[in-house]
Amino acid sequence: MTIVYKKCVADGGIPEYMCDPCVNAEHGRVRSVAFIDKSLKDLLEAVSGTPGTKNVESKTWWETQIQAGLIIVVPTTRGTYDGGTPNMVTGFGDKKEMKSSKTHVTVFNDPNHTGNDDFYQSLEDNAENFLLAWRTESELRVANETLSTVDAKDAVEEDIDSFVVWSVTCTWDQRGSKKNVPIYNLGEVKDVFYCIDEEGSTP
Numbered sequence: 001m002t003i004v005y006k007k008c009v010a011d012g013g014i015p016e017y018m019c020d021p022c023v024n025a026e027h028g029r030v031r032s033v034a035f036i037d038k039s040l041k042d043l044l045e046a047v048s049g050t051p052g053t054k055n056v057e058s059k060t061w062w063e064t065q066i067q068a069g070l071i072i073v074v075p076t077t078r079g080t081y082d083g084g085t086p087n088m089v090t091g092f093g094d095k096k097e098m099k100s101s102k103t104h105v106t107v108f109n110d111p112n113h114t115g116n117d118d119f120y121q122s123l124e125d126n127a128e129n130f131l132l133a134w135r136t137e138s139e140l141r142v143a144n145e146t147l148s149t150v151d152a153k154d155a156v157e158e159d160i161d162s163f164v165v166w167s168v169t170c171t172w173d174q175r176g177s178k179k180n181v182p183i184y185n186l187g188e189v190k191d192v193f194y195c196i197d198e199e200g201s202t203p
Contacts (some may be wrong), residue, residue, distance in 0.1 A: 027137040030079035030108045032189050032193035033168075035123065037070040041131060056142055059188040066192060069105055075193045079108030081134065081141070084180060087173070101175040104143065110166040110177040113154060121153035132170050132186060135193065140186040147172045 036044075048058035065071040084102035091098040108117070111129040123130070127147040134141055151169040174181065 007128050021154060023105070026139055026181045030077055030081055030106060030134045031134060031137070032135045033055045033074040033079075033106075033108050033132040034193075035064075035076050036071045036133055036142065038129050038131060040065060040070055041144070041146075044142060044144075053115055054184065056094075056140070057184050057189060067195065073193055073196065074110055074112075074136075075092045075195055076112075077108040077110055077134075079094070079106065081181075082179050086179075095186055099179065101173045102179040103171065103173050104181060106132060108134070108168055108171045109144040110168060111163060112197075113164050113166055116166060117154075120150075120168065123168075124152060127170075130175075132172065135186055136192065140189055141175065142184065143181055144170050144178055145172050153194045 044052050044056040047053070048055045048061050050058060066073060083103045084104045087101045088097045089102055090096075098139045127150040130147050131145070131177045132143045132147055147170055149169075149171045151171075153167045154164055155167065156164055160191060
């Protein structure tokens, strides 16, 4: 019998580095946000009705979940994402430390202040029921673990020309093999990040 020495992370297997000398860099800002019901977690990367397209990259799939009340869109935001901070724990054997997870923080400002106090209070109370998604210029990111906390504040500044906005801090941990947040092609999904009326139509 051949002995196979097991490892947590296999040697090699690193994907090809993508290099483009004429790169058109992705532009930043958390421009829109969505809260995805945790019941959809295992369906995000399933293949949609369009071959080669994942559910999370399908506009039709998003519209279906929005109409079902399983995805809540905050269409226009301004904010940041910290990229994740590693959480180190005491290691075993010859390893002094090992990375157990990464804590991720997204902070966004929502200008739709009036009438949304109950909405954000409910999100604070039920954070663990949602996955956070957000878009930049042409990329879509979706956390693969549910939120740990949502903290919404609506501070008022002294300046009479200032806007009162919801400043929302979302925090979650990612464990396992995917400690970084997956990046997807935004494509036509960008079209769902609009204010939606009761019939689900967009302007």
